[in-house]
Amino acid sequence: MHAAHDDFYDLVIVGAGPIGLTLANLLGPSGLKVLVLEKLDALIDYPRGVGMDDECLRVFQAVGLAEKVVSHTTPHQWLDFRTASGKSFALVRPQTDVFGWPKRNGFIQPLVDRVLFEGLSRYANVNIEFGVEVLGFSEESDGVVVKVEDSSRGQRNVRCKYLVGCDGGRSIVRKTAGIEFGGQTESTRWLVVDLERDPIGVPNAVLVCDPARPFVSIALPHGIRRLEFMVKKGETEEEVTSQAGLHRLLSRVIPSPASAHLIRSRVYTHHARIADDFRKGRVLLAGDAAHLMPVWQGQGYNSGIRDANNLAWKLALVLSGKCDDRLLDTYTLERRAHAKAMINLSTTVGRIFSPTSRILAKLRDVIFSMLNWLPPVRDYVVQMRFKPMPKYEEGVVVPSARSRGASPVGKLFIQPKVRNGDQGIQKLDDVVGNGFAIVAWATNPWDYLTDDAKRAWERIGGKILVARPDTEFEFSTSRVGDNATLVGDMTHQLKDWFSITDVAAVVLRPDRFVAIACGPQELSGAIEALAAKLHIAQKAGD
Numbered sequence: 001m002h003a004a005h006d007d008f009y010d011l012v013i014v015g016a017g018p019i020g021l022t023l024a025n026l027l028g029p030s031g032l033k034v035l036v037l038e039k040l041d042a043l044i045d046y047p048r049g050v051g052m053d054d055e056c057l058r059v060f061q062a063v064g065l066a067e068k069v070v071s072h073t074t075p076h077q078w079l080d081f082r083t084a085s086g087k088s089f090a091l092v093r094p095q096t097d098v099f100g101w102p103k104r105n106g107f108i109q110p111l112v113d114r115v116l117f118e119g120l121s122r123y124a125n126v127n128i129e130f131g132v133e134v135l136g137f138s139e140e141s142d143g144v145v146v147k148v149e150d151s152s153r154g155q156r157n158v159r160c161k162y163l164v165g166c167d168g169g170r171s172i173v174r175k176t177a178g179i180e181f182g183g184q185t186e187s188t189r190w191l192v193v194d195l196e197r198d199p200i201g202v203p204n205a206v207l208v209c210d211p212a213r214p215f216v217s218i219a220l221p222h223g224i225r226r227l228e229f230m231v232k233k234g235e236t237e238e239e240v241t242s243q244a245g246l247h248r249l250l251s252r253v254i255p256s257p258a259s260a261h262l263i264r265s266r267v268y269t270h271h272a273r274i275a276d277d278f279r280k281g282r283v284l285l286a287g288d289a290a291h292l293m294p295v296w297q298g299q300g301y302n303s304g305i306r307d308a309n310n311l312a313w314k315l316a317l318v319l320s321g322k323c324d325d326r327l328l329d330t331y332t333l334e335r336r337a338h339a340k341a342m343i344n345l346s347t348t349v350g351r352i353f354s355p356t357s358r359i360l361a362k363l364r365d366v367i368f369s370m371l372n373w374l375p376p377v378r379d380y381v382v383q384m385r386f387k388p389m390p391k392y393e394e395g396v397v398v399p400s401a402r403s404r405g406a407s408p409v410g411k412l413f414i415q416p417k418v419r420n421g422d423q424g425i426q427k428l429d430d431v432v433g434n435g436f437a438i439v440a441w442a443t444n445p446w447d448y449l450t451d452d453a454k455r456a457w458e459r460i461g462g463k464i465l466v467a468r469p470d471t472e473f474e475f476s477t478s479r480v481g482d483n484a485t486l487v488g489d490m491t492h493q494l495k496d497w498f499s500i501t502d503v504a505a506v507v508l509r510p511d512r513f514v515a516i517a518c519g520p521q522e523l524s525g526a527i528e529a530l531a532a533k534l535h536i537a538q539k540a541g542d
Helices: 018-030 054-062 066-072 109-122 172-177 237-241 243-250 300-319 325-353 358-371 375-382 428-432 451-459 470-476 493-501 520-534
Strands: 008-014 034-038 051-053 073-075 079-082 088-092 104-107 126-130 132-140 143-150 154-165 181-196 205-208 215-220 224-231 261-275 283-285 417-419 425-427 437-441 463-469 485-489 505-508 514-518
Touching: 008 018, 008 143, 008 300, 018 034, 018 054, 018 109, 018 126, 018 300, 034 132, 034 154, 051 054, 051 300, 054 066, 054 300, 054 428, 066 073, 066 109, 104 109, 104 215, 109 126, 132 172, 154 172, 154 300, 172 283, 181 237, 181 243, 224 237, 224 243, 237 243, 237 261, 261 325, 300 325, 417 428, 425 428, 428 437, 428 463, 428 485, 437 493, 451 520, 463 470, 463 493, 470 485, 485 493, 505 520, 514 520
Parallel strands: 008 034, 008 154, 034 126, 079 205, 154 283, 437 463, 463 485
Antiparallel strands: 051 104, 073 104, 079 088, 132 143, 143 154, 181 224, 181 261, 205 215, 215 224, 417 425, 417 485, 437 505, 505 514
């Protein structure tokens, strides 16, 4: 990471929060010139988001930083909903790791942000500047001119081909682009209190749904405790954040508030808003700049990381000249619907678990007590199956009627551990790499591809993995062809997946979503259809 010596970049990212830093890390290996601008003088050093899911950790794995990130997480965190009397009426306790990582994790955001920031030092093509405020921008036919100001260089213009606003709910990028930000702001406010040297010490997260004053208690890594209390009507921020106000609220959960070690306290308001479009010309939005959601499901942070994961590979293909910029239209098409679903879920959960009416609270407790007697419903809650998973019906996907049951196209692919020759045992994504890949069961589909399909596949740098039972690995090593990598299915998860879906080959996008699912002999037509969806630029002479 070096100081910028010129003012022209392929991409400018506004905002050095987790979304901007993740996007920059995803684009680092591309060699594109990327500039991250942050108006603050340093990274924010206080906790904000506290919940990280398996999809998010999988993205950090893709940028080679997951092992450093996990040292600041608490895996398999339970979420316990309790009545005012302390009785548990709903317990979310997911233990699955189908995507290669624990489904719920507590984490310390400033420390993870630091890992992402330091990760940029690997890339000479990525620059970051602090203390630089974006004043506005104008779009030209071949790029964007961004007007910025900082104390050392004064006002200047930065030119780029594309601009991405990762600059939060008050995004100057979104406002300047004139993109509407519809939705609502909840009337309720919450006080966040972060304590070090955890005075409670019990693991996991507890939501005490007391209609008199709901509150949340969350154990975080490194001995940090997050407490959140609903602020009542008529209470001011000055009142609840005063020493007397804090001691009064903390006394509900700890016996000696005066001896607690305070990191910070702050009042915030829940928002449920989403941009009408995530793209306008050469300007794109990600994270809170594109959507804001209540904190009840801890998905604001994770949804922003999904944005970065969806957008990065598309920008890389467009900026490298491999694909036409119509590919970027699929970003809104794919991401907005899921972000809206997460907003709706978070809003609904908040209304269920924090009613201020004692009658409604009692009715909720009775209903959930009855549901606990229904194992399928109980498991639906415990395993977090209520969380809407991204499913792309349109965009860079090729629908197929070949699979049995629900089609896997548009869904995130599984990530089991596999055997990979001299590399030993690895997670599947580490074998796949960060580009397009065909994962096929038993047969190398290259043998069935037409010349046109082969050219399209090579144009986007795709690779091929052939999965077979691990028992066949030694015998099969030299029998899949030089253009494919053999992996041993150690856990039988790949065999089971292909058995359930009744397909033999899938094409994975760089973000690990299934773009195609079919048989080896059907793959050529599907790859040519995918090339059209990608708007692959033709080489001279083709």
